[in-house]
Amino acid sequence: MAQNPVNIDPTREPIVVVDGLHIVYRVYGAGGKGNAASAMSRVIKRQKRPSMTEVHAIKGLSFVAYRGEAVGVIGTNGSGKSTLLQAIAGLLPPARGGVYTDGQPSLLGVNAALMKDLTGERNIVLGCLAMGMTPQETKEKYQEVVDFAGLKPGFINYPMRTYSSGMGARLRFAIAAAKTHDVLLIDEALATGDGKFRAKSKRRIEELRKEAGAVFLVAHQLDVVRETCDRVIWLDDGQMRMDGPPDEVISAYTEATQK
């Protein structure tokens, strides 16, 4: 049974419904020796596998995000922010409760699958195709992505391993922003951008919110959240601590974490 049943506002269009969600990671062999030799010796001796530990990362979370919202998710390290985004993206099965989304969620993370040995140009093409764009749409969007990323001249033809982390983040965001997403989940991808790029990203996120469903943003930099979001969820040990307007939630969070 859900701990906090969700209340849906009938006058608005729900895009993401998180209903009494529990996410539990299973860690096998925690504390024991975890190498191949010890596993082999266990098999030979017909011993049971080492004990399993559970990490309860999200504990009965419920909320509704509506069309057009940009929701910031904040909280201390390990509070469950990335886990929540992965659960909304459908990458982690709930232990209990559920996540329902209207449309296809896309998770844009710091480790988004760009190929380090390929050039920026190749990554744009692959990224657009991977997001479901046709070759023709990819061709049409290509220059827009290059302009948005605004890399130093020539770098678009270099392998991505030669990029700084900020340049990689810019390109990743530019690729993701080329498409209208039903639910766009951004995990720390704006963190390394400079002020000018963040302002540009904020404008693009606003456009995406109008065109699409909802945007979720995880960021440790609170000013990024304040600038970009119109609602903030504060997670504390996998539970909802506060949900409301950015200024209110961020000041309560700052006060609590500076004690």
Ligand SMILES: Nc1ncnc2c1ncn2[C@@H]1O[C@H](COP(=O)(O)OP(=O)(O)OP(=O)(O)O)[C@@H](O)[C@H]1O
């Ligand atoms: N793959 C995993 N296996 C086991 N436990 C995990 C795994 N990923 C995360 N956890 C645990 O789940 C909890 C929530 O982690 P999560 O990464 O969601 O937090 P976070 O708020 O995004 O943290 P950070 O701010 O450090 O990025 C933590 O206790 C973490 O140790």
